[in-house]
Amino acid sequence: MTDTADIPLTVALEDLRIDGLRLIERLENLARLGGIDLQGRPVPDGVVPAGSSRLAATQADGRGRDLVVGWMRDLGLQIRIDEVGNVTGTRPAADGSTDHPVMTGSHIDTVATGGKYDGNLGVLSALEVIATLDEHRIATRRPITVGFFTNEEGARFQPDMMGSLVYAGGLPPSVARAAKDLAGMALGDELTAIGYLGEAPAPGPAPHAFVELHIEQGPVLERDGAVVGAVTGVQGISWTEVRIAGQGNHAGTTPMGSRRDAGLAAARLAVFLDDLARRSPSNQVATVGQVELFPNLVNVIPGRARLTVDLRNIDNAALIAAEQAFRAYVEELAQTYGLEIALANLVRFDPVDFDARVIGLVERTATRLGHPVTRIASGAGHDAQMLARVAPTAMIFTTSHGGISHDPAEWTKPEDLVAAADTLLHVVLELSEGDHLAV
Ligand code: HGY
Numbered sequence: 058m059t060d061t062a063d064i065p066l067t068v069a070l071e072d073l074r075i076d077g078l079r080l081i082e083r084l085e086n087l088a089r090l091g092g093i094d095l096q097g098r099p100v101p102d103g104v105v106p107a108g109s110s111r112l113a114a115t116q117a118d119g120r121g122r123d124l125v126v127g128w129m130r131d132l133g134l135q136i137r138i139d140e141v142g143n144v145t146g147t148r149p150a151a152d153g154s155t156d157h158p159v160m161t162g163s164h165i166d167t168v169a170t171g172g173k174y175d176g177n178l179g180v181l182s183a184l185e186v187i188a189t190l191d192e193h194r195i196a197t198r199r200p201i202t203v204g205f206f207t208n209e210e211g212a213r214f215q216p217d218m219m220g221s222l223v224y225a226g227g228l229p230p231s232v233a234r235a236a237k238d239l240a241g242m243a244l245g246d247e248l249t250a251i252g253y254l255g256e257a258p259a260p261g262p263a264p265h266a267f268v269e270l271h272i273e274q275g276p277v278l279e280r281d282g283a284v285v286g287a288v289t290g291v292q293g294i295s296w297t298e299v300r301i302a303g304q305g306n307h308a309g310t311t312p313m314g315s316r317r318d319a320g321l322a323a324a325r326l327a328v329f330l331d332d333l334a335r336r337s338p339s340n341q342v343a344t345v346g347q348v349e350l351f352p353n354l355v356n357v358i359p360g361r362a363r364l365t366v367d368l369r370n371i372d373n374a375a376l377i378a379a380e381q382a383f384r385a386y387v388e389e390l391a392q393t394y395g396l397e398i399a400l401a402n403l404v405r406f407d408p409v410d411f412d413a414r415v416i417g418l419v420e421r422t423a424t425r426l427g428h429p430v431t432r433i434a435s436g437a438g439h440d441a442q443m444l445a446r447v448a449p450t451a452m453i454f455t456t457s458h459g460g461i462s463h464d465p466a467e468w469t470k471p472e473d474l475v476a477a478a479d480t481l482l483h484v485v486l487e488l489s490e491g492d493h494l495a496v
């Protein structure tokens with residue numbers, strides 16, 4: 058009696074679809090690792106989380122990695138772990154070759170208040186592509202590699218998109234491994250502690266093409282009634298750490314005119330940057346995400362302050378102008394309040410344009426599958442912006458309800474998750490079989 062599992066499910070290629078229930082079930086299973094509630098607090102085992110906290114190279118990240126690598130092994134993929142912990146799994150081509158694969162993937166590390174879909178959707182949808190091809194016994198002309206990159210978020214170690222930047226040859230692996238978090242822990246040691254300091258060399262093998270599926274993390278697709286976004290590129294990113302030194306003093310006895318208040322300067326800088334972005338004629342955004350005051354006590358004028366500045370713009374000249382205005386105002390604050398202010402650049406990436414041929418393929422594929430699609434530039438940084446340095450690259454977006462992300466309230470309609478994963482399946486298939494990138 059032939060086991061039904063041995064009978065390939067035969068459907069016409071254009072009717073291939075991923076297993077949506079399995080995708081959503083796996084997203085939920087992964088979310089449980091480092092699971093948090095809507096307030097960002099850890100949830101006990103067995104309680105369905107709202108989101109996840111799996112900061113790069115923490116134990117929770119390690120558990121997430123173990124789960125996904127297990128799924129890769131179940132698919133028989135050839136696993137490769139490199140010297141900064143990037144993990145890829147390759148499905149050989151029909152002729153057994155594994156060179157110049159079509160590559161797809163994203164990240165599974167999260168910010169401390171992460172949602173279920175940021176990064177995870179792209180990685181688990183990539184696994185769905187492989188599983189669907191296997192179930193239908195479809196061999197492809199080109200190999201297919203799926204993977205996840207280390208420390209995409211940059212919330213614990215900077216820069217963000219660190220693993221993919223190393224993979225693409227933009228940062229020496231040794232520099233990445235030496236990056237320290239605020240507690241002085243080095244990435245390399247932390248990867249060793251979770252068993253993911255691999256031996257495969259970086260930079261990694263350049264793929265034939267790279268496509269990343271990701272939630273938009275903004276309000277545009279939902280507002281415009283689109284299900285899929287054909288992503289045209291990524292805006293420029295500038296992160297700076299600001300350390301302000303003044304004079305701690307008594308809150309009651311120190312006259313206002315003789316204060317060197319580091320906390321006041323931090324607050325004025327945050328207001329200045331918000332005004333700068335709102336006044337800008339371009340789509341400038343500015344965020345002060347971290348503020349630490351010392352000694353942070355009710356009756357002590359802060360003698361020291363540490364804050365971070367995140368400036369982004371799709372227009373590099375406008376981003377440079379914003380950075381110059383930011384630095385000029387820091388000088389003014391130092392003079393006005395008699396402060397020492399030190400700036401340290403954490404991240405600076407120029408805007409990136411994706412490959413027109415791949416963007417067009419995403420757009421045509423979504424349309425062919427019947428999903429409303431629109432072209433969109435990415436406000437968030439992504440691993441794809443690094444892979445674009447070494448291969449024709451684009452991204453597929455799907456909706457973020459209310460535009461919420463980097464928060465446990467992040468949510469996407471299940472039907473949109475599945476529609477986007479189906480789009481990824483067919484884009485990868487087309488790239489694996491066709492000559493879309495023939496010049
Ligand atoms: O900061 C970003 O845009 C990305 O989430 N790392």
Ligand code: MN
Nearest residue numbers: 175176209271
């Ligand atoms: Mn992401």
Ligand code: MN
Nearest residue numbers: 168175210463
């Ligand atoms: Mn993110």
